[in-house]
Amino acid sequence: MRVTLAILLGKLVGWLSRATGRGGGTSLPGRVALRVCPGLDARLAASLRRGVIVVTGTNGKTTTCKMVAAILRRAGFQVVRNVSGANLRQGLTTTLLAAAGLGGRIGADYALLEVDEAAVAHALRPLRPIALLVSNLFRDQLDRYGELSTTAQRLAESMAADLPDDALLVLNADDPLVASLADMGSGRPVFYGIDCVARSLTEADHASDSHECPGCGTPLTYQIRYGAHLGLWRCEGCGRSRPSPDLTVAEAALQADLTERVRLVAARADGASATSADALEASLKLPGLYNVANAAAAAALTLALGVDPPRVREGLESTSAAFGRLERVGMPDGKTAVLMLVKNPAGLNEVTRLIAESGEPRPAMIALTDEIADGRDVSWIWDADLERLDGRVGRVVVSGVRAHDMALRLKYAGMDMGSVEIIADTRAALARALDLAPAGGQVYVLPTYTAMLDLRARLHAEGLVPAFWEELE
Amino acid sequence: MTGPRLNIAWLYADLMSIYGDRGNVVCLVRRCQWRGIDVAVREIGIGDELDPAEADLLFIGGAQDREQRLAADDLLARKAEPVREALASGASALAVCGGYQLFGHEYRDAAGTVLRGIGVFDLVTEPAAPGARRIIGNVVASPLLPGCEDAPNLVGFENHGGRTRLSVGAQPLGRVLHGGGNNGEDGFEGCVAGRAVGTYLHGSLLPKNPWLADWLLQAALTRRHPGYELPALDDTLELQARESAERRAYAAG
Ligand SMILES: [Zn+2]
Numbered sequence: 001m002r003v004t005l006a007i008l009l010g011k012l013v014g015w016l017s018r019a020t021g022r023g024g025g026t027s028l029p030g031r032v033a034l035r036v037c038p039g040l041d042a043r044l045a046a047s048l049r050r051g052v053i054v055v056t057g058t059n060g061k062t063t064t065c066k067m068v069a070a071i072l073r074r075a076g077f078q079v080v081r082n083v084s085g086a087n088l089r090q091g092l093t094t095t096l097l098a099a100a101g102l103g104g105r106i107g108a109d110y111a112l113l114e115v116d117e118a119a120v121a122h123a124l125r126p127l128r129p130i131a132l133l134v135s136n137l138f139r140d141q142l143d144r145y146g147e148l149s150t151t152a153q154r155l156a157e158s159m160a161a162d163l164p165d166d167a168l169l170v171l172n173a174d175d176p177l178v179a180s181l182a183d184m185g186s187g188r189p190v191f192y193g194i195d196c197v198a199r200s201l202t203e204a205d206h207a208s209d210s211h212e213c214p215g216c217g218t219p220l221t222y223q224i225r226y227g228a229h230l231g232l233w234r235c236e237g238c239g240r241s242r243p244s245p246d247l248t249v250a251e252a253a254l255q256a257d258l259t260e261r262v263r264l265v266a267a268r269a270d271g272a273s274a275t276s277a278d279a280l281e282a283s284l285k286l287p288g289l290y291n292v293a294n295a296a297a298a299a300a301l302t303l304a305l306g307v308d309p310p311r312v313r314e315g316l317e318s319t320s321a322a323f324g325r326l327e328r329v330g331m332p333d334g335k336t337a338v339l340m341l342v343k344n345p346a347g348l349n350e351v352t353r354l355i356a357e358s359g360e361p362r363p364a365m366i367a368l369t370d371e372i373a374d375g376r377d378v379s380w381i382w383d384a385d386l387e388r389l390d391g392r393v394g395r396v397v398v399s400g401v402r403a404h405d406m407a408l409r410l411k412y413a414g415m416d417m418g419s420v421e422i423i424a425d426t427r428a429a430l431a432r433a434l435d436l437a438p439a440g441g442q443v444y445v446l447p448t449y450t451a452m453l454d455l456r457a458r459l460h461a462e463g464l465v466p467a468f469w470e471e472l473e
Numbered sequence: 474m475t476g477p478r479l480n481i482a483w484l485y486a487d488l489m490s491i492y493g494d495r496g497n498v499v500c501l502v503r504r505c506q507w508r509g510i511d512v513a514v515r516e517i518g519i520g521d522e523l524d525p526a527e528a529d530l531l532f533i534g535g536a537q538d539r540e541q542r543l544a545a546d547d548l549l550a551r552k553a554e555p556v557r558e559a560l561a562s563g564a565s566a567l568a569v570c571g572g573y574q575l576f577g578h579e580y581r582d583a584a585g586t587v588l589r590g591i592g593v594f595d596l597v598t599e600p601a602a603p604g605a606r607r608i609i610g611n612v613v614a615s616p617l618l619p620g621c622e623d624a625p626n627l628v629g630f631e632n633h634g635g636r637t638r639l640s641v642g643a644q645p646l647g648r649v650l651h652g653g654g655n656n657g658e659d660g661f662e663g664c665v666a667g668r669a670v671g672t673y674l675h676g677s678l679l680p681k682n683p684w685l686a687d688w689l690l691q692a693a694l695t696r697r698h699p700g701y702e703l704p705a706l707d708d709t710l711e712l713q714a715r716e717s718a719e720r721r722a723y724a725a726g
Contacts, residue, residue, distance in 0.1 A: 149538075219487065378676070379630055381493070382496025405714055408681065409680075412499050
């Protein structure tokens with residue numbers, strides 16, 4: 001009775017907040033329902049036919065979740081997902097109760113929940129997931145979350161306390177901090193990683209956190225480095241090294257049309273060497289090594305859940321960019337704006353690297369803002385390798401409330417300031433960047449989070465992009 | 474004829490580099506290159522020797538707690554003497570955030586650990602009172618650096634738990650107009666001792682405060698090239714960025 005009342009009230013609150021247009025109602029319904037029935041979230045999670053999957057990490061969560069959802073649906077499962085950002089307990093409960101019947105049951109196989117690395121305890125404790133995926137841990141908005149090692153520490157403590165022993169624990173072997181989470185002893189670790197020398201960095205990448213061995217503090221050495229602290233790492237101090245992946249990316253080739261050809265190879269359980277029968281080839285609509293890593297994460301998770309490889313390939317190939325992550329927007333003038341959210345040095349490095357690798361210099365618009373949701377501190381732009389853009393990007397229009405900071409960063413990155421313009425308004429800045437592109441051409445658009453929301457809302461008003469809540473499913 | 478020469482020693486570049494500290498080094502290097510100064514950066518890590526005769530300008534940035542402890546041990550054991558020697562023979566220095574704390578006499582963290590500093594600055598850093606918050610946000614400070622009182626206000630971003638207290642007679646870098654500064658109480662920000670500047674401001678500090686970058690360069694270059702005068706640069710964009718950051722500090726907090 002209490003359960004039914006809680007769900008009814010929660011749904012009513014959700015309906016009211018949508019009807020009155022006061023936001024998507026992403027956390028209030030959960031808060032109300034939990035007030036009425038404190039254990040509601042655990043009860044709803046337990047009603048799923050298969051269980052809860054939690055995806056966390058600094059970068060790539062949304063994209064990885066999209067891929068996992070596409071794969072699971074191709075395999076015939078029903079999947080419930082949360083809205084990105086609504087990942088505290090109330091938000092997760094809102095997602096679950098929206099999918100539940102009044103009897104307190106969710107008629108789906110999986111709930112796939114994207115959760116910020118600092119908020120994992122909100123999901124692990126009440127929901128007892130059957131799988132936890134950790135993609136990477138980067139320095140992200142230190143003024144909001146505190147320091148990186150604190151985040152990793154809290155994540156490890158939360159896992160030790162609340163991750164069921166039989167849960168799948170899917171970890172990125174290339175990230176030393178993430179790989180070391182296997183030492184917590186909870187869950188059944190499954191590792192994925194990238195083995196493509198061709199895509200390694202040639203120069204030192206400066207957005208590196210966690211240079212030191214998470215076990216003993218000795219500086220790590222790298223046989224291959226993919227950016228930041230990711231790569232084939234090894235500690236000379238205590239001998240720990242990158243775990244041998246259960247699923248490895250053996251090849252990844254960026255194509256001229258900004259797609260990515262990948263070849264994934266599963267390790268044999270008996271230790272025998274893999275054959276072509278263990279390989280899976282796919283063409284990703286999402287380019288860049290970071291998306292290759294997201295695809296490997298999604299494949300490792302779903303293969304471990306027992307999904308057939310052909311369904312995994314179909315799911316990966318059908319996935320297009322998540323909201324603003326690499327979204328191609330056709331403009332009325334026949335040109336294309338490629339939206340790429342940037343919110344921290346590692347993410348910005350991934351994007352500048354993609355721009356550098358894609359050859360042809362195209363115009364770019366970069367918008368820098370410092371609202372609470374972005375982090376007030378814009379120092380992070382100095383930790384990103386904007387030097388890489390010099391000569392590989394066309395003219396640049398900078399925008400946003402901290403446009404001058406970004407212009408200055410480009411000046412000290414060595415760019416010719418004659419090719420950099422400052423236009424405060426993001427939509428006007430985009431229009432100018434499009435003017436600079438040839439007929440039928442593409443422009444890169446690199447906004448921070450709130451700049452993206454602003455720009456996308458305006459493009460939505462012009463009928464050029466769907467609103468993000470419509471696009472999620 | 475070759476241009477003047479300048480060696481920058483970046484202490485613990487791998488361990489103590491956070492909040493865009495790298496931008497300060499990028500700024501110093503570029504401002505040398507634009508003037509035809511032959512500049513070199515040497516990263517000096519744990520266990521490395523610091524040659525006081527080579528290092529004209531020392532830079533040390535901030536760190537997370539664990540890295541700061543690792544660096545503190547090495548700084549005290551291996552670098553204290555060479556740092557003092559370099560400064561005594563005319564080198565300049567910039568120490569930011571965690572590096573600023575370690576260039577004082579003592580740093581006590583919230584866990585009660587005491588790290589001894591190398592005492593370049595006459596100050597100590599204590600943890601915040603129980604329940605008190607980290608000091609986080611945009612800062613504007615009017616310069617008190619002797620001879621530079623008329624320079625544009627310093628702008629930056631601070632993020633520190635520790636409260637730094639200057640001894641009586643120690644020279645602050647600036648007077649806080651907006652933000653917390655050394656301890657959130659006495660209205661001072663940073664410290665100056667001879668040619669050494671310590672501060673909580675990152676952001677990065679130097680690109681938006683080019684006069685301070687040039688002060689450090691001028692001081693350091695004088696050591697090897699007496700009478701050398703730094704040529705002026707076009708700092709229009711730097712000053713626009715400084716002004717916009719100052720406006721933003723008051724608007725956004
Ligand atoms: Zn080790």
